[in-house]
Amino acid sequence: MSYRITARSLRLVSLVAALVEVAGCASGGAAAKPQPPSASLNALYAQIDQASQSYETALQQTRAGDQEAAEKTLEGSINQLKDAAAHCGVTPGCDPQRFFSVYDHLLRLKDGSFIGDQTPGEDTSDATAGALPGQAGAASLPEAQRSVTLLRGHQLSELIAMNGPVKAALEMWLTQWRSNLMDAYVNYQYLRHEMWPQYQQEGLPEALLFGILAKESGGKVHAVSRSGAAGPLQFMYATGLRFGLSDQDGFDTRFDPTESARANAQYVDEQLKVFNDNLELTLAAYNGGEGRMRRLVGDDTSVSFYDPRIYAQVSQETRDYVPEVLAAAWLFLHPDSYNLRFPQLDGEPGSITLKRTASISELTVCLGSVDDMPAGWFRTLRNLNPRLDPQQEQPIGAVLQVPKPLEKAYAVRCVDGPWPILASDLHNAVVPVFPDPQPAVAADPVVHYTVRRGDTLSSIVRRHGGCSSESEVARMNNLKFNHVKIGQVLKLPSCR
Incomplete structure (x- = not known):
């Protein structure tokens, strides 16, 4: 197996050299009264140099065609730095920021440096090997490759500044919002085959799609905000209409995952052009309005979102929104590096043809927690069939979209036996209704x-x-x- 050295690989070599220089600086402190470093401190600082050398070794292994060994070497260097940083906190005179800086660089270099490493314009025709039925292009790539799709010639991680607001958002996603992040990931896995190809068509990275989805709706297709924004990506009516989201036979297509993702990708692409590929300003426009952001930015599209001229003039919601989307995207790229493990799910699409009348609610009851789904399948079935009322029974012969593993589960659990009978009994239960003994004064409706x-x-x-x-x-x-x-x-x- 031969390996083609790309422009990015050559850039990585220079970056590794820069990391080695950082390691050299780490071992020589600058104090008013020079103190000889302890042996333990020297040993810790030496691990920065070892991590940098390990990465160079990984590059050599990649050029030799041994990608598996390269990935293993890289993971080893990252784990080595994590371990050293942990010991740094209890070693007198140790500066933990030296470790965190190199650790952050290694994570950024990891993104696409081995797997699917390409410069813009290179042929990707062989990237669809092993595609799932009905999928094509980037939507069929292994997750590690899809995650690092280029954004205007840059790895997404190059565009995420690891500053205070982003770090604070990372902590929130990893603590108070952790369950929300997990729910969003599960919901997204089953919607991926509908939403991701729309981003692929505009050349946008999957991690960005996930970040927006996690922040906007958590992957709940029928979400509606107090301001009237609707759907998995929360379009206001007027904005959605501008991108082709409208009422079709009584159904608001803002709730359609495919259409919503298409409109969102087109919006992001449009605003990236307006703001000269400034991702932070684009996200701020999505949340706070593109007109307001254009007025604030003016002709200086190189200005940082965190510049006081911008940051101090936007709402607190927008100040929070931008780093929270970027933090969710960053965790999508690097879960293991933050002690986070997303569940492994089979999101391949499938369908069932009803053998007996049933509503989505009844199907949820009879499917139970099959295929290791403790929270049940109600949300997934609703997301995949957004036009259906979940309480309305569908006739025999109706076709419903489901994850592929549920095709067999439906045949086993929901056609015959006790579960569909139980589900129907619960669904058709009659709740007595009595008039209020003290009716309130009727208000004008x-x-x-x-x-x-x-x-x-x-x-x-x-x-x-x-x-x-x-x-x-x-x-x-x-x-x-x-x-x-x-x-x-x-x-x-x-x-x-």
């Missing part, structure tokens, strides 16, 4: 509002208190494309 100059449907809904959504008000008033006219009297749901 609607209020009326006269449209004024400068009003939009979005601003009217927000001013009304956020207790309804744009789509709800549009349906109540038979509005086309959410367009309102000055003097028009709108019916709004009562907030009481």
Whole structure:
């Protein structure tokens, strides 16, 4: 097996040389009163140099075609640094920041340096080997390769500044939001075959898609925010309409994973062009509005999002949003390096044809926790069949989308036997309804509002208190494309 040395490989050699220089600096401290370092401190600092040399060895192994050995060598050097950093904390005179800096560099160098290493424009026609049925291109690549898709010629990790806000977000994802991160990952695995090809088409990295999904909805296809943003990637109605998300036969396509991912990828691609490939500004525009970001940035698209001229002028929500998306993307790339283990799931798509009438809720009951799914399959079945009411029984012969492993489970558990009978009995249970002995005074179910100059449907809904959504008000008033006219009297749901 031959290995083609790419431009990136040559750059990596120079970066390794820089790391060796860092190691040399680490062993010679600069103090007002020079103190000879202890033997234990010298030994710890020497491990920085060893880690750098190990990486150079890994490059040589890669050029020789032994990618498995190269990956093993790299992992060994990273683990060595982690162990040394742990001992640094209890060794007098040791500066842990030296270890963390090299550790961060090694993680960045790891991204795509061995597996699928290519410079922009190189042929990737052999990358689809082993594709799943119905998948093509980057969507069929092994996860390690898909994760490092280039963003405008740069590895995604090169564009993530490991600063205070990102580190704080990493801690949140690894602690208080850890269960949310895991749920988002599980939901994404079963939606990947629908969403990832849309990002591939725009040449965007999978980790970025996951970061946005994790922050926006956690992978819940039917999520709706208080402001009316809807779907797995939380599009406002007007923005979604601009990218082709509309009502189709009574179904809001913002809730369609494929369509939502397509629109999101096109939006990100559009804003990257506007902001000269500045990913942080692009994410800020997605959260806080592209018009506001363009006014703040002006002609200086090289400005950092964290520059006070920008950072101090955006909302606290946007200040949090950008590093939180980037931190989730970073963890998607480097889970093991942060003591994080995502579950191994088979997200291959499949389908079932109902042999008896059943709703999504009934199927969830009869499938139980099959295939090691402790939380059950309700969310996954809803995500994969977004147009269906989960409580509405579907007829015999209806086709539902499911993960491939559930095809056999359905045939075994949900066609005959006690489980579908139990599920049907629970689903059709009758709950007695009695009138309230002291009925409350009925409130007017609607209020009326006269449209004024400068009003939009979005601003009217927000001013009304956020207790309804744009789509709800549009349906109540038979509005086309959410367009309102000055003097028009709108019916709004009562907030009481």
